[in-house]
Amino acid sequence: MQPQSGPIAILAGSGRFPELLADTLRGAGRACRILAFRGFADSTLRRRADAAVDLLDVKRVLACLREWAPSAVTLAGGVHRPKPSAVLNAFSILRNRRELAELMGRGDDQLLRGVVELLEEQGHSVVGARDLAPELLASPGRQGAHEPTADDLRAVQLGMRLLTDISAYDIGQGVVVADERVVAIEGPEGTDRMLARVRGLRRSWSLSPAPRAGVLVKMPKKGQDLRIDLPAVGPRTFVRAAKAGLRGVAVASGVTLVLDREETVRTADRLGLFLLGVDGLGVGVGGDGA
Amino acid sequence: MQPQSGPIAILAGSGRFPELLADTLRGAGRACRILAFRGFADSTLRRRADAAVDLLDVKRVLACLREWAPSAVTLAGGVHRPKPSAVLNAFSILRNRRELAELMGRGDDQLLRGVVELLEEQGHSVVGARDLAPELLASPGRQGAHEPTADDLRAVQLGMRLLTDISAYDIGQGVVVADERVVAIEGPEGTDRMLARVRGLRRSWSLSPAPRAGVLVKMPKKGQDLRIDLPAVGPRTFVRAAKAGLRGVAVASGVTLVLDREETVRTADRLGLFLLGVDGLGVGVGGDGA
Numbered sequence: 001m002q003p004q005s006g007p008i009a010i011l012a013g014s015g016r017f018p019e020l021l022a023d024t025l026r027g028a029g030r031a032c033r034i035l036a037f038r039g040f041a042d043s044t045l046r047r048r049a050d051a052a053v054d055l056l057d058v059k060r061v062l063a064c065l066r067e068w069a070p071s072a073v074t075l076a077g078g079v080h081r082p083k084p085s086a087v088l089n090a091f092s093i094l095r096n097r098r099e100l101a102e103l104m105g106r107g108d109d110q111l112l113r114g115v116v117e118l119l120e121e122q123g124h125s126v127v128g129a130r131d132l133a134p135e136l137l138a139s140p141g142r143q144g145a146h147e148p149t150a151d152d153l154r155a156v157q158l159g160m161r162l163l164t165d166i167s168a169y170d171i172g173q174g175v176v177v178a179d180e181r182v183v184a185i186e187g188p189e190g191t192d193r194m195l196a197r198v199r200g201l202r203r204s205w206s207l208s209p210a211p212r213a214g215v216l217v218k219m220p221k222k223g224q225d226l227r228i229d230l231p232a233v234g235p236r237t238f239v240r241a242a243k244a245g246l247r248g249v250a251v252a253s254g255v256t257l258v259l260d261r262e263e264t265v266r267t268a269d270r271l272g273l274f275l276l277g278v279d280g281l282g283v284g285v286g287g288d289g290a
Numbered sequence: 291m292q293p294q295s296g297p298i299a300i301l302a303g304s305g306r307f308p309e310l311l312a313d314t315l316r317g318a319g320r321a322c323r324i325l326a327f328r329g330f331a332d333s334t335l336r337r338r339a340d341a342a343v344d345l346l347d348v349k350r351v352l353a354c355l356r357e358w359a360p361s362a363v364t365l366a367g368g369v370h371r372p373k374p375s376a377v378l379n380a381f382s383i384l385r386n387r388r389e390l391a392e393l394m395g396r397g398d399d400q401l402l403r404g405v406v407e408l409l410e411e412q413g414h415s416v417v418g419a420r421d422l423a424p425e426l427l428a429s430p431g432r433q434g435a436h437e438p439t440a441d442d443l444r445a446v447q448l449g450m451r452l453l454t455d456i457s458a459y460d461i462g463q464g465v466v467v468a469d470e471r472v473v474a475i476e477g478p479e480g481t482d483r484m485l486a487r488v489r490g491l492r493r494s495w496s497l498s499p500a501p502r503a504g505v506l507v508k509m510p511k512k513g514q515d516l517r518i519d520l521p522a523v524g525p526r527t528f529v530r531a532a533k534a535g536l537r538g539v540a541v542a543s544g545v546t547l548v549l550d551r552e553e554t555v556r557t558a559d560r561l562g563l564f565l566l567g568v569d570g571l572g573v574g575v576g577g578d579g580a
Contacts, residue, residue: 162459169452171472182461185475188491197487201478 007031008132009070009124011061012049013040013077016259017129017136017232021076022048024133033068035061040078062122072127073119075112075228112228128227129257136261138233140253143275144265148248152215155179156250156278159217167221173231176246178214191218191233195240202245212247212272219252219278226255233275234259235267242271253277297321298422299360299414301351302339303330303367306549307419307426307522311366312338314423323358325351330368352412362417363409365402365518402518418517419547426551428523430543433551433565434558438538442505445469446540446568449507457511463521466536468504481508481523485530492535502537502562509542509568516545523565524549525557538564 008025012018012034018041025032036049046052050068053060065073116126129136142148148156155177162175162182174186176198183201186194195216218231233251241249249268251258256277258264268275298315302308302324308331315322326339336342340358343350355363406416419426432438438446445467452465452472464476466488473491476484485506508521523541531539539558541548546567548554558565 158459162456165455165459166452166475169448169455169472171475182459182477184477184479185456185461187472187474187487189474189487193487197477197479197483 006069006071007033008127009065009068009073010034011073011075012036012045013075014042015077015232016042016234017257018042018076019045019048020136020259021074021129021133024136028133033064033070035064058118065119065122065124071125072132073124074127074129074132075115076129113225116225116228126227129230130226130255134254136257136259137230138251138253138256138258138277140277140279143258143261143268143277144273145269146248146272146274148215148250148274148276151179152247152274155215156217156276158182159215159250160219160252160278163217163219164222167223170221173220174216174218176214176216176244178246183214191216191237192240195237195244195246198244198246199240212245214244214246216241216244216246216249217251218249218256220255230255230257232257232259233264235263238264238267238271238273238275241273246273248274248276250276250278253279296359296361297323298417299355299358299363300324301363301365302326302335303365304332305367305522306332306524307547308332308366309335309338310426310549311364311419311423314426318423323354323360325354348408355409355412355414361415362422363414364417364419364422365405366419403515406515406518416517419520420516420545424544426547426549427520428541428543428546428548428567430567430569433548433567434555434563436538436559436562436564438505438540438564438566441469442537442564445505446507446566448472449505449540450509450542450568453507453509454512457513460511463510464506464508466504466506466534468536473504481506481527482530485527485534485536488534488536489530502535504534504536506531506534506536506539507541508539508546510545520545520547522547522549523554525553528554528557528561528563528565531563532561536563538566540566540568543567543569 008030010018010022010032018034018036022032022034034045034049034051036046036052037055038052040055041049041052051060051064053064119126158180159175159177159182162177162185163172166172166185171188172186174191174194175182176184176194184194184198198214216237218233220226220231231251233249233256237249265275298320300308300312300322308324308326312322312324324335324339324341326336326342327345328342330345331339331342341354343354409416448470449465449467449472452467452475453462456462456475461478462476464481464484465472466474466484474484474488488504506527508523510516510521521541523539523546527539555565
């Protein structure tokens with residue numbers, strides 16, 4: 001079922017990552033097939049996709065994979081908690097309704113692990129972006145024109161320590177730290193909404209115009225399966241971070257996706273923010289044995 | 291400066307607590323004087339207050355206290371991070387602008403500790419609600435008509451464990467846990483806004499009408515000074531918790547304020563939520579030596 005010569009099957013959720021991954025693979029001369037999840041995948045991607053399937057239509061997903069006989073399967077983009085419409089449209093023959101409901105009650109990490117397990121049970125090899133396109137991951141060190149200060153670096157360290165300490169709770173790959181103060185911990189609402197919250201907090205506290213303060217820190221949860229759900233930053237992250245009055249963004253290098261690197265660095269530079277890849281010390285290694 | 295016979299000086303911030311405390315003290319035949327912080331204290335309280343002062347007008351605060359010669363000083367209600375207007379109106383002769391700015395960059399806990407230190411330097415005895423009116427604190431056990439299930443209790447335990455683990459970071463006295471999942475960690479935005487966030491998350495995920503799930507857990511930070519900034523719940527907490535689809539609220543007993551106990555329990559009962567006082571195991575004890 002997994003000839004080495006088969007294509008890479010991309011199970012594509014939301015965001016720009018699935019398309020970037022497909023472009024990167026094709027640019028490297030590797031065949032790929034895209035299965036777009038309805039309600040998640042961008043419309044541009046859906047037009048390119050070889051199939052569009054409801055997220056919970058496990059039967060169709062597996063039928064596609066059987067037909068494509070891929071050498072490996074990868075999950076790309078947001079395939080988080082299904083929306084009501086997705087749940088209503090779908091039904092699984094391989095997991096019953098109760099099992100699905102249980103899975104949905106857990107953290108995103110647990111949910112995605114369930115999907116990986118199911119694919120592996122069916123004989124597929126599941127790989128991550130780190131295996132397929134490491135060039136999409138954050139490099140170590142400063143990426144753009146702006147340098148973090150010693151204060152910024154202390155805030156980054158505090159954030160990484162906190163994220164490590166809470167990683168057992170399956171919540172959040174992101175945190176905002178300003179000076180010695182943790183201002184927000186990311187929950188299932190995601191980075192964008194967390195940054196909006198920080199923006200609101202600053203507005204209610206600060207002198208206007210307040211000097212910039214604070215950093216966004218993103219890293220995977222310790223022990224998380226690094227084939228799935230890697231933290232990601234992109235141009236939009238920097239636009240939101242600037243609006244929240246932050247000074248920069250630090251990400252765990254090698255285990256954080258940078259969506260459209262050039263445009264991301266250009267945006268960071270333009271807005272005066274730093275982008276720092278920090279060695280993901282203490283970052284757990286997932287099921288891909290890397 | 292601190293005759294045993296002097297009144298209790300209440301430095302009053304926002305919320306209902308300062309007024310409840312004053313009523314309780316007067317009901318017990320103890321004299322008290324209220325210093326209301328402008329921009330924070332409720333208008334009803336300001337009318338009752340003996341003085342109204344800008345939060346950062348340390349000089350006037352100390353002058354009032356000198357005149358009143360209180361037997362003890364207590365900080366009641368929200369005196370969080372000053373708003374721009376408060377900062378602009380104020381200036382300290384005892385702390386310079388840089389020191390104030392540094393203090394404001396830290397967590398609320400640090401900020402309030404700074405205030406307590408300053409008062410103690412000036413020879414005042416600072417006490418907390420636990421010393422003055424323990425009847426305002428949460429009792430252990432179930433408070434209203436509704437009983438938490440075994441699942442609810444597991445969620446409460448998970449929440450308490452998480453709050454204990456992050457308490458070194460001076461963020462959050464509150465968390466929302468649904469099933470085995472941490473849904474939100476409270477930051478400086480406060481409990482109300484955290485609950486609004488949870489409400490939004492539920493809306494985007496769930497089948498409608500979704501069964502109730504999740505608990506709000508509140509407890510002080512380990513090692514925090516329990517004379518200041520105790521977590522609090524009141525009727526509004528339950529209204530918000532119900533809107534967020536939660537099943538109940540658990541608080542650390544003896545170290546959480548219940549604002550208007552009767553009305554709080556009535557509201558919980560009416561909305562079908564439980565209120566549980568949990569022995570604050572692992573809860574740190576502050577500077578009052580209790």
